[in-house]
Amino acid sequence: MIDPQISEWISQLLRWVHVITAIAWIGSSFYFIHLDLSLKKREGLPPGVGGEAWQVHGGGFYNMRKYLVAPPEMPKELTWFKWESYSTWITGFFLIVWVYYLNAGLYTIDPAVRTLAPWQVPVIGLGGLALSWLVYEGLCRSPLGRNDVALGCVLFVYILAAAYAFTNVFSGRAAFLHTGAMIATWMSASVFFVIIPNQKKVVAELLAGRAPDPALGKQAKQRSTHNNYLTLPVLFLMLSNHYPLAWSSRYAVGIIGLVLIAGAIVRHFFNSRHADKGSPWWTWGVAAACIALAIWLSIIGKPGNANMADVQTGVTPATLTASFDEAVLTIQSRCSMCHAAEPVWDGIPVAPKGVRLDTPEEIARHAELVRVQAVLTHAMPPNNITEMTPDERKAVATWLAQKDAVLR
Numbered sequence: 001m002i003d004p005q006i007s008e009w010i011s012q013l014l015r016w017v018h019v020i021t022a023i024a025w026i027g028s029s030f031y032f033i034h035l036d037l038s039l040k041k042r043e044g045l046p047p048g049v050g051g052e053a054w055q056v057h058g059g060g061f062y063n064m065r066k067y068l069v070a071p072p073e074m075p076k077e078l079t080w081f082k083w084e085s086y087s088t089w090i091t092g093f094f095l096i097v098w099v100y101y102l103n104a105g106l107y108t109i110d111p112a113v114r115t116l117a118p119w120q121v122p123v124i125g126l127g128g129l130a131l132s133w134l135v136y137e138g139l140c141r142s143p144l145g146r147n148d149v150a151l152g153c154v155l156f157v158y159i160l161a162a163a164y165a166f167t168n169v170f171s172g173r174a175a176f177l178h179t180g181a182m183i184a185t186w187m188s189a190s191v192f193f194v195i196i197p198n199q200k201k202v203v204a205e206l207l208a209g210r211a212p213d214p215a216l217g218k219q220a221k222q223r224s225t226h227n228n229y230l231t232l233p234v235l236f237l238m239l240s241n242h243y244p245l246a247w248s249s250r251y252a253v254g255i256i257g258l259v260l261i262a263g264a265i266v267r268h269f270f271n272s273r274h275a276d277k278g279s280p281w282w283t284w285g286v287a288a289a290c291i292a293l294a295i296w297l298s299i300i301g302k303p304g305n306a307n308m309a310d311v312q313t314g315v316t317p318a319t320l321t322a323s324f325d326e327a328v329l330t331i332q333s334r335c336s337m338c339h340a341a342e343p344v345w346d347g348i349p350v351a352p353k354g355v356r357l358d359t360p361e362e363i364a365r366h367a368e369l370v371r372v373q374a375v376l377t378h379a380m381p382p383n384n385i386t387e388m389t390p391d392e393r394k395a396v397a398t399w400l401a402q403k404d405a406v407l408r
Contacts, residue, residue, distance in 0.1 A: 004349035011098055018091035025084035026231055032081070033228045037275035039066050048072065070202050070212050078203075082196050089188035096181060100174055101125065103347065110171035110383040124169055125178055132162055132182045133189050140222070148222065155226075156260060159183065163256045171383050172247035173240075179256060180237030183230050190223035228271070232263030244372070244379030246294070249301035255294045262290040303378045320402050327399035328360050330392040331370065334381055371400050 002010075039051030050068040054061065100108045104121040116124075135158065144151050162182055166175035198220045202212040236259050240246050246255050269283040338345045339357040355369060356362045363370065373380035374388070375397045381388055 004347050008349050014095045018095050021087035021091055025088045028081050028084055029227055034274045037271055069214050070206050074206050082191055085188045085191040106382050108170050108174040114169050129182055129185045133185055136186045160253055160257050164253045167252055172252055176237050176240045176247040180234050183234050187227045194223050195220040229264045229267050233260045244377040245298045248303055248377035248379055249298045251297040251301035254297055258290040258294040262287040302376050323399040323402050326395045328363055330395050331357050331363050334386045334388040
């Protein structure tokens, strides 16, 4: 068995490398989408060049040109942009295995949703990712793939259907993460199975002295465009595990749909602006409305309620002390095995996020975190692994509500 401290370091290093590679992939993806849209057709360009752009960065000037199909002959050196994508997916794969599969009982299996054996978690998770890629690939290659708008609508519905399926087998946190991983798998697999192979076919045709098929570039461009519009929603889903108000809501699938729309429409603004087709500022209003609606759904759909306790305006110091003592007893019995100076839960070397709940002083200090994690949502204990009862949550809510009444 791996020492918990070493395990924690492995988790942090995997996450670090994953973020670094994701920055590289997203940066290059956004850059080339911007470049492609900003190219201008000018007189005097060589045959086959669709446009050029002059750019300045780091004290240097750059003249960028794009060939509609390929240059008449291959250059001696050619840079391929692929390892940013591959490295992001590979590190993400190891991270999901390390955190969500090897610690399935803590983060992925929620008995209130479905009782699973630990071995079933990776089978369902990885099987779902593989199946979703086959569906995505089939839709893109079907006659539907010739209509970008229709294809986008069908993919939107499919993502929501997959998210609904994940929420019915995994914890809310793991369901959001797997929905994001599913989309990220489409994006990286498109690079591996479509974009790069098509570019290699173009290169092979050029070396053989034949004209490449323009359909190869068109197909690759479609996948690249999908990646562009899906990037922002994927980032939200990947970061959501730290913020339970979204994934713990009973309207979690609707929240995912709203985030998909908001992220895509923000990208539409930048794509339009970079292509000199105007700045559709209305997109920001629509995106803001989507996020506002998502926030509202998270609030009305939360499993807990800050006002579970019937708080009277005449709260006395005695009643507040009594409610605090009861809350302390509950929190210490259900939370302090992890959130302590020396955690006793197997695999937890230090208190998660440095939050200790083993003394009354520490509990009072972290009252707002307790409110979000155990009252407004049921994110903690994770998957209710210590079996915190509704009455115990009500006791904590009573203390928090009475404390608020005194402060008012």
